[in-house]
Amino acid sequence: MKIQISYTGRSYQTASLLPAEITLADGATVDDALRLLTEALSDDRQLPASCLVAVSGEHIGTLTGYINRPLQDRDELILIAPVAGG
Amino acid sequence: MQQQREASTVTSTLTNAASDLRPVNASHQESQGISLPELTAAELERYDRQIGPGVLSVEGQQRLKASTALITRVGGMGGPAALMLTMSGVGRVIIAHGGELISPDLNRQVLGSERVLGKPRAADFGAYLRTKNQFVEVEAIGHEPDDAEAAELAARCDIILACPPTFEERLRLNRAAVYAGIPFIDAAQWGMTGTLIVVKPGETACLECLYPEPPPFEELFPVVGAISSATGSLAALEAIKILSGTGDPLWGKMLTYDGYRGNFTTVQLQRRDSCACCSSL
Numbered sequence: 061m062k063i064q065i066s067y068t069g070r071s072y073q074t075a076s077l078l079p080a081e082i083t084l085a086d087g088a089t090v091d092d093a094l095r096l097l098t099e100a101l102s103d104d105r106q107l108p109a110s111c112l113v114a115v116s117g118e119h120i121g122t123l124t125g126y127i128n129r130p131l132q133d134r135d136e137l138i139l140i141a142p143v144a145g146g
Numbered sequence: 147m148q149q150q151r152e153a154s155t156v157t158s159t160l161t162n163a164a165s166d167l168r169p170v171n172a173s174h175q176e177s178q179g180i181s182l183p184e185l186t187a188a189e190l191e192r193y194d195r196q197i198g199p200g201v202l203s204v205e206g207q208q209r210l211k212a213s214t215a216l217i218t219r220v221g222g223m224g225g226p227a228a229l230m231l232t233m234s235g236v237g238r239v240i241i242a243h244g245g246e247l248i249s250p251d252l253n254r255q256v257l258g259s260e261r262v263l264g265k266p267r268a269a270d271f272g273a274y275l276r277t278k279n280q281f282v283e284v285e286a287i288g289h290e291p292d293d294a295e296a297a298e299l300a301a302r303c304d305i306i307l308a309c310p311p312t313f314e315e316r317l318r319l320n321r322a323a324v325y326a327g328i329p330f331i332d333a334a335q336w337g338m339t340g341t342l343i344v345v346k347p348g349e350t351a352c353l354e355c356l357y358p359e360p361p362p363f364e365e366l367f368p369v370v371g372a373i374s375s376a377t378g379s380l381a382a383l384e385a386i387k388i389l390s391g392t393g394d395p396l397w398g399k400m401l402t403y404d405g406y407r408g409n410f411t412t413v414q415l416q417r418r419d420s421c422a423c424c425s426s427l
Contacts, residue, residue: 066411068404070336075407110361112400114413119400121416122356138411140402142357145335145367146219146311 061086061133063093067107069141074105084131090115091128093137107139114138182208183237189281193235206390211237211281213304213389218242218290218319220271222254222374223333223340223381224309229256230382231307232275232282236389239275240299242287243267254371293318300326305385307331308353309378311367313360317423320345320353324424329388329395333381337368338405340377342396343415344384348427350398351415355424373405 063082067075082096090113098106112119113126116135120127123139131137185193185208196202202210213236217228220241232239247255247262247270257271272286290310291299300306300322308319308330316332323330323345330345332353345352380401387393402411419425 066409068402068407068409068411069339069341072337072406108361110357112356112413117413119351119356119413119415138413140341140400140411140413142313142361142363143334143336143339143341144311144313144316144361144363145369146221146223146309146333 061088061131063088063131064134064136065093065097065139066136067139067141069111069139069143070108071141074101074107077101077105086133087130089128089130090120090126090137093131094123097139108141110142112138112140112142114140183211184208185211186281189235192279192281196234202386202390202392206392207235209390210235210386214238214240214302215305215307215385215389216240216242216299216303217307217309218287218315219244219310220255220257220267221251221309221311222369222371223335223378224307225255225257225271226375226378227307227309227333227382227385228271228275229278230379231385232279232284234382234386235279235281236385238283238285240285240287240303241268241272241275242289242291242299243271244289254369254374256371256375290315291318291322293322296322297325300328303328304389305329305331307333307381307385309333309381311363311365313357313363317354317357317360321423323347324352324354324427329385331381331384333377335367335369335373335377338370338373340373340380340403340405342377342380342384342401344388344396344399346395346397347424351417352421352424355418355421356415358418358422370405373403376403376405 109124111123217224220228220243247258262270268286268288272284275284306323308316324347332343334341388395400413
């Protein structure tokens with residue numbers, strides 16, 4: 061199944077290293093998708109731990125703690141790095 | 147708001163408001179038997195373009211007049227937010243921002259000017275806001291509120307807009323708003339990206355639900371002023387909707403605009419059962 065990836069909030073350089081879409085086996089979960097994305101990034105470009113995680117518009121936690129739910133074909137995995145600029 | 151109400155010649159009551167259009171604190175107002183301030187002919191003329199179909203009702207405009215908004219800080223995003231709230235007719239606008247204006251601020255701080263460089267911001271920004279709308283009271287505080295002052299300010303406000311450059315300040319203001327039971331809008335930016343979070347205490351996720359501890363963030367972040375103004379204006383629009391009881395506020399949502407790539411994203415936020423700030427509400 062195809063999962064769309066959206067990473068925003070901070071660091072366009074990191075975002076440019078992530079694929080816009082990944083392919084996972086049926087039954088794959090958020091864990092599987094994040095593992096694939098982590099492997100795509102070098103150690104100095106990893107996503108921040110407090111990065112917010114959402115699936116198709118529904119917030120499920122941050123990278124340090126999220127609900128590991130199954131994904132469905134065409135889901136959008138959204139990652140939003142925390143932003144506090146004023 | 148109390149001063150506004152006492153000073154007005156009052157008259158309209160809240161009894162005609164449709165329940166689904168009431169601002170979050172309307173029931174509180176009603177329980178206190180508070181009525182709305184009348185709008186003068188000069189005020190009706192001033193707000194003529196924002197009263198009517200698709201915008202505010204006369205009663206919504208009265209609600210704005212009866213409201214007090216706290217905006218802290220008033221730099222890149224808080225400045226345009228304070229400007230729009232003042233021009234829209236929020237009865238009392240309180241701004242808080244310490245320090246002096248420096249040259250790098252002028253790529254985005256619309257309340258500033260070359261003339262203010264090297265001077266304290268708050269007093270001058272407050273004076274500028276007063277030139278924009280004679281019908282609004284503007285209170286300028288020349289420092290960032292600590293926990294106690296944030297709580298005191300929240301107790302006399304109807305909404306808080308948080309626009310500071312640190313998560314510590316944002317979480318402090320979120321806590322003050324949640325404890326006071328008033329809406330809270332978090333507006334933040336980085337680079338060409340802006341985010342908005344709109345909190346209804348006790349009903350939606352609060353900022354601390356998302357970030358129990360302040361995430362690391364650089365205070366000298368990169369930013370293009372256009373995203374600051376856009377995000378600040380959207381924060382003001384949400385505040386105007388909430389205070390006037392107009393439209394559908396972004397309750398419990400995070401809106402992100404990634405201007406670098408031109409993408410809008412909206413996420414429905416979930417409350418955290420163990421949130422130290424709001425889980426008991």
